[in-house]
Amino acid sequence: MVFSMNQLTKMEENTVLLPELNLTVPQGEVIAVQSENEYIERLFDLFNHPRDIKEGMITLPEGGFQNIYLFQQDDGLYKRLTVLQMLRFWCRLYRQQTDLDKILNICELHACVSKKTKQLTLSEQYRLQFALAFIQPAEVYIWKDPSMILDLQTKQVLHDVIRLLADEGGAVLILTPTLEEAIRLGNVVYRYSSRGVKLVEQEDAETETGTEGRNGEEAEVTSMQVKLDKISAKMEDKIILFNPLEIDYVEAREGQTFLFVNKEEFASSETIKALEERLLPFGFFRCHRSYLVNLQRVREIIIWSKNSYSLSLDNPSKSTIPLSKANYSKLKELMHL
Known part of the structure; x- marks a missing residue:
């Protein structure tokens, strides 16, 4: 010490x-x-x-x-x-x-x-x-x-x-x-x-995939059966509804989940795990235990070292969010890199 x-x-x-x-x-x-x-x-x-x-x-x-x-x-x-x-x-x-x-x-x-x-x-x-x-x-x-x-x-x-x-x-x-x-x-x-x-905790736990107790095929079928038009968030005494593709990324912190849209953040009543299941058909990816990203917003994958990665987003805030080592390999496979 x-x-x-x-x-x-x-x-x-x-x-x-x-x-x-x-x-x-x-x-x-x-x-x-x-x-x-x-x-x-x-x-x-x-x-x-x-x-x-x-x-x-x-x-x-x-x-x-x-x-x-x-x-x-x-x-x-x-x-x-x-x-x-x-x-x-x-x-x-x-x-x-x-x-x-x-x-x-x-x-x-x-x-x-x-x-x-x-x-x-x-x-x-x-x-x-x-x-x-x-x-x-x-x-x-x-x-x-x-x-x-x-x-x-x-x-x-x-x-x-x-x-x-x-x-x-x-x-x-x-x-x-x-x-x-x-x-x-x-x-x-x-x-x-x-x-x-x-x-x-920085590494994604395998038990937090949102498909516990299912095999891969069943999980894929279930996720593709999801039908929704809006994701809700609360702002003061209002409930705001977003189209999924409006959302840049989702962050979980202090036991709460936040949606990032343009340069603003909105509190959601759903867990990041629940949002992952709902947003999977819309091209979202669990890049880190605390982050879920809209892949349509990803501009660059930044490699800081063999154990440290970030995603640079093409949004008004030019946000960067973390990409865990485990999910770096999954993202490369998903995007055929």
């Missing part, structure tokens, strides 16, 4: 600002936590002001917070320095002898090594910030919503950086508001809400 939060909480005027958090981040592991933005911001506020943390609520590596790397997207860069000068400055600051050519390759910065940081694109700036993780001495790496507004190339770099840090023995904690990012980046995924921390 390298880093842990032990009944970490925060209250103000009898109001719970941070629900109780119990979480351990072992050496060589990547732990991802999906939570609301307000909880993530409050956690990072505590990490940035460790004196506000009560004794015993956090177990730190030797060296304390000095041995923790915190990634925040609002970290500043010296705008007049080039990329190479910035890296050299960090090496002097942390008194590190580092192979800068290797870092430039990992973070894909060779093409802009002579550019001043003020001339970098937003994604290039973030890749430069990722490089600091290889220079600053640390045993624990905590990332705050690292993939927000990044391009695909930089998301891949981030994925590689995090894996390398863990492979080298680092303890990696990712805090993100999106479940897709948590699943894509984390080896182990949790949800953190007002009800505390809950493990997210």
Whole structure:
């Protein structure tokens, strides 16, 4: 064990600002936590002001917070320095002898090594910030919503950086508001809400296919016999009816199911398993334990690594949703890839 939060909480005027958090981040592991933005911001506020943390609520590596790397997207860069000068400055600051050519390759910065940081694109700036993780001495790496507004190339770099840090023995904690990012980046995924921390099971259980007790042929016949025109969702005091093909994807979280249509989400009274059975004839696919996708909306299958996949959708939000390793093979077979 390298880093842990032990009944970490925060209250103000009898109001719970941070629900109780119990979480351990072992050496060589990547732990991802999906939570609301307000909880993530409050956690990072505590990490940035460790004196506000009560004794015993956090177990730190030797060296304390000095041995923790915190990634925040609002970290500043010296705008007049080039990329190479910035890296050299960090090496002097942390008194590190580092192979800068290797870092430039990992973070894909060779093409802009002579550019001043003020001339970098937003994604290039973030890749430069990722490089600091290889220079600053640390045993624990905590990332705050690292993939927000990044391009695909930089998301891949981030994925590689995090894996390398863990492979080298680092303890990696990712805090993100999106479940897709948590699943894509984390080896182990949790949800953190007002009800505390809950493990997210990532592999699809065979018993959750929606066809328990039937053989394949009977299940196929039954699914094709389904006749329906609308899928219902509740919004305040209204019941909204959607044509199945209007739905981009379905997500299950916190014991509830949500339909995503264009840029909005709507709560459904049905379980994701029940919706899978009803929507199968309309070209929907259970891509992950928590997700059901309309295959007509899939634009790309993104391969981050041999164990990490996502689906990029052709919808107004340009959504990306996780694809489990087990269902990657099923999807390839289904789509004749």
